[in-house]
Amino acid sequence: MTSSAPRRTVLAAALAAAAGAAAPLAHAAAPTATTPRAAGRRSKSLVDYHAWTTAADWSTGRADGTRVTRGPRPGVRIATPAGTVDYQDPHSGKTATWEYAIWTSPVHTLAVPATEAVASWNAHTPPGTWIAVELRGTYSDGGHTPWYVMGRWTAGDGDADIRRTSVDGQQDGKSSVSTDTLAVDxxxxxxxxxxxxxxxxxxxxPGTTRTPTVWRLGAMGSDIPDRFEVPASRPGTVGRELAVPRYSQEIHKGQYPEYDNGGEAWCSPTSSQMIIEYWGRRPTAADLAWVNPDYADPQVCHAARHTFDHQYKGCGNWPFNAAYAATYQDLQAVVTRLGSLTDAERLIHVGIPVITSQSFLATELDGAGYGTSGHLMTIVGFTENGDVIANDPASPDDPAVRHVYRRREFENIWLRTKRYDAKGQVKSGSGGVCYLYFPVRPTPGQQRVLAELGVR
Structure with missing residues (x-):
């Protein structure tokens, strides 16, 4: 197979254009008091994931037209709109008036001063509703970033909906946003x-009672050192393999050009769909009625459509994939980083698969048979000697999706931040980025391991 297209867009817009693109659609007051550092975080971690999920969490924020919903899955929703705003959708060309309300989090002090930050969220957005997530960082020199748009998102794409989108061209001379990642320059x-x-x-x-409801809102800050090689981990648990469905992205090659043409471009939604179905959720027959009945695995087409980022022009936006997974009943999802395959083993041991992002040459991952500048696959288990069992969607058909990859090779291509491409040029790596999808009510063992890895 040919290598996947890079999942990051190049920031090329002028600063003036960036300022216009990044301007918030609605004004909000400054953030409120600092959030205490979460107890129990591993002291040597290079990652700080923090989220607002409980009624007490949501009550600490500044509300302008929102209210906290309680019950088994607390969140925030519109109570009384703070006002109206016109939004011209850059992808549909339509201009519409929208009522809006705002919730602003307290300032979260990072346990790890960060070079990068990625926001993610879980929400319900009925037709005719949507959300915008923005992040404002504090620099170590005392300054602040602008309010950067980290995503304009809705689950649907009907006539009443905007087109979900990242925002290009956001920068302030110290940091910039590339699709879904804020990075210090x-x-x-x-x-x-x-x-x-x-x-x-x-x-x-306007004039409706519908409202988005947001159940989880968080961000992962990290300071992963530049490195071509990472320390090797030793197998830490007895081998286990989870019963995760196997889907190939390659059987969809050429399908739905409007959602990036299937094939190698669909690694992220294909991986997401495998894990969603591992947890027993899947689209209904009505959800899939739009898919050509001649296509196998129509749920993969559905996942691609509903993770598609109209600015990035692809399905690889990390938080958009997590947000899609969380539209299924009682599932939640986060984007974070892990520090080793030992962390992944602990998750597998309690029944949580791990979707990983990596880039590599064909010679760097024995048995893959391809190279890629950006690819998502799923860790579904480990052999008795600690090698990785992966559902790799870059396979010719569904039965071929299961692979066993050498532990040392897999760990290095996933966790490194620098690599050489086929021309010998230095390129970036994901630094251990992963998606974690798990139930709203995890088992005590799952809850414990997630918390120990910084996810609450």
Whole structure:
């Protein structure tokens, strides 16, 4: 197979254009007081994932037209709109008026001063509603980033909906946003993000009672050192393999050009769909009625359509995949980073698969048979000697999706931040990025391991 297209867009817009693109659709007051550091976080971790999920969490934020919903899955929704705003959708060309309300988080002080930050969220957005997630960082020199748009998102794409989108061209001379990742431009200078706040704007068609509901809102800050090789981990648990469905992205090659043409472009939604179905959720027959009946695995087509980022023009937006997974009943999802395959083993041991992002040459992963500049696959288990059992969607058909990859090779291509491409040029790696999908009510063992890895 040919290598996958890079999942990051190149930031090329001028600063003036960036300022216009990044301007918030609605004004909100400054963030409120600092959130205490979460108890029990591993002291040596290079990652700080923090989220607002409980009624007590949501009550700490500043509300402008929102209210906290309680019950088994607390969240925020529109109570009384704060006002209206016109939004011209850059992808549909339509301009519409929307009612909005705003929730602004407290400032979260990062346990790990960060070079990068990725926001993610779980929400319900009925037709005619959508959300915007923004992040404002505090620099170690005392300054602040603008309110960067980290995503404009809705689950649907009907006539009443906007087109879900990232926002290109956001930068301030110190940091910039590439699709879904805020990064300090010159980390070697020592500049870091020491804190951040998130601003959530909820929109709906005026005069209706419909409202988005957001159940989880968080961000992962990290300071992963530049490295071509990572320390090797030793197998830490007895081998186990989870019964995860196997789907190939390659059987969809050429399908739905409007959603990036299937095949190698669909690794992320194909991986997401495998894990969604592992947890016993799947689209209904009505959900899939739009798919050509001649196509196998129509749920993969559905996942591609509903993770598609109209600015990125692809299905590889990390938080959009997590948000899609969380549209299924009682599932939640986060984007974070792990520190080793030992962390992944612990998750597998309690029944949680791990979707990983990696880039590599064909010679760097024995048995893959391809190279890629950006690819998602799923860790579904480990052999008795600690090698990785992966559902790799870059396979010719569904039965061929199961692979066993050498532990050392897999760990290095996943966790490194620098690599050489086929021309010998230095390129970036994901630094251990993963998606974690798990139930709203995890088992005590799952809850414990997630918490120990910084996910609550």
């Amino acid at each position: 010159a980390p070697a200078s020592g500049l870091r993000l020491t804190a951040y706040a998130l601003r959530l704007t909820l929109f709906r068609t």
